[in-house]
Amino acid sequence: MNLPCLIVDIGGVLELTPHTGWPGRWERRLGLPEGAIEERMADVWAAGMIGEIDEPGVSAQLTARLGLDGEQLTALLDDLWADYLGSANQEMIDYLAGLRSRCRIAVLSNSFVGAREREQAAYGFAGLAERLVYSHEIGVQKPDPRAFAAALGALDATPAECLFIDDHAPNIEGARAVGLHAHLFTGNADAIARIERHLGG
Incomplete structure (x- = not known):
């Protein structure tokens, strides 16, 4: 019998990512109007999220x-x-690191080109999860059903076996629509309690 599985988001769950306001600082530094960076770069950011541009192109x-x-x-x-x-989010990372004997773990991230290498260098996620599924590598983002299918396929798991943890409500709705159990991340304690229920702890 397969172990239960867990599929976890990165930004907002494994990483704490309060916005630093860098675009505004750079707009002021470059003498650009407010919002200019997003306006000029929106299509590039979007392409980078699904691997349609590489880092030199960015x-x-x-x-x-x-x-x-x-x-x-x-x-x-x-x-x-x-x-x-x-x-x-060290508490969450440490907790997940202790689950490897109890469940199969995959990361499913809406990610920008270059994220895998930088996150591995910073946080070592390849040692935390069996599979890392990045949108810029598979060409689709959550909540597209194909993103969830890619994570399930990476674990050779069925939706009913898996709990998905994410901090973005539309992704939770998308996961439930394809049959996954899902929990909206609002903090470590609630997420850990929900995972323990999923694992029968």
Whole structure:
């Protein structure tokens, strides 16, 4: 009999990611109007989330659309990734690390190109989960049913066997629509209690 499975989001669950306000700082630094970075880069951000552009392509578009020199590009990317990576939700990470004998774990993340390498360097997620499923690698984002299917396929699991944890309500609704058990993450204590119920603890 297969062990039960757990599918976990990264940003807002395994990473604490309060917004740092980097776009506003850079708009002021570059003399751009408020909201200009999002307006000029929205299609690039969207492409990066589903792997339709690579990191050199992102850098080229930032340089061209924002008028950056090389030093500015490096500094802006540092700010972007600091915001993206946030900090470790260490309590949740440590708890999940202790579950490997009790369940199968996958990560399912709406992710930007380059995230796997940086998150591995910062947090070592490859040692936490059996499978890491990133939207920029599979070409679709949650709550698309294909994203959940990719995570289930990676674990060779059925929806009924799995609990999905995410901090974004539309993703919870999407998971339930394909038959997954799902819990909206609002804090560690509630999430851990829900996982324990799923595992029969």
